[in-house]
Amino acid sequence: MITKEILIGFLIGLAATAGGFFLYVEYALAGTFQDALWVIKENSLYGQVLSIAAIPNLLVFFIFIKKKKDYRARGVLIATFLVALLILIAQFI
Numbered sequence: 001m002i003t004k005e006i007l008i009g010f011l012i013g014l015a016a017t018a019g020g021f022f023l024y025v026e027y028a029l030a031g032t033f034q035d036a037l038w039v040i041k042e043n044s045l046y047g048q049v050l051s052i053a054a055i056p057n058l059l060v061f062f063i064f065i066k067k068k069k070d071y072r073a074r075g076v077l078i079a080t081f082l083v084a085l086l087i088l089i090a091q092f093i
Contacts, residue, residue: 016057
């Protein structure tokens with residue numbers, strides 16, 4: 001039961017990051033979605049874009065804390081640590 005709640009939080013954290021990535025690429029960067037992805041790839045901006053895309057996790061985390069869903073908040077925190085690890089790896093690519 002507890003692991004199910006953590007898994008739900010983890011998946012929601014990944015979805016929030018993916019949503020943040022899409023919103024940032026679609027609306028903050030100029031051009032089409034494909035053009036923005038090309039700019040990110042060419043300039044090696046993976047780490048910077050992923051760190052901005054993880055900001056919605058903060059909102060989701062505090063919503064779960066406010067609703068007393070501590071295990072789901074743990075899952076979001078684990079997802080955030082995973083994104084941070086990906087950012088660290090992206091800096092060395």
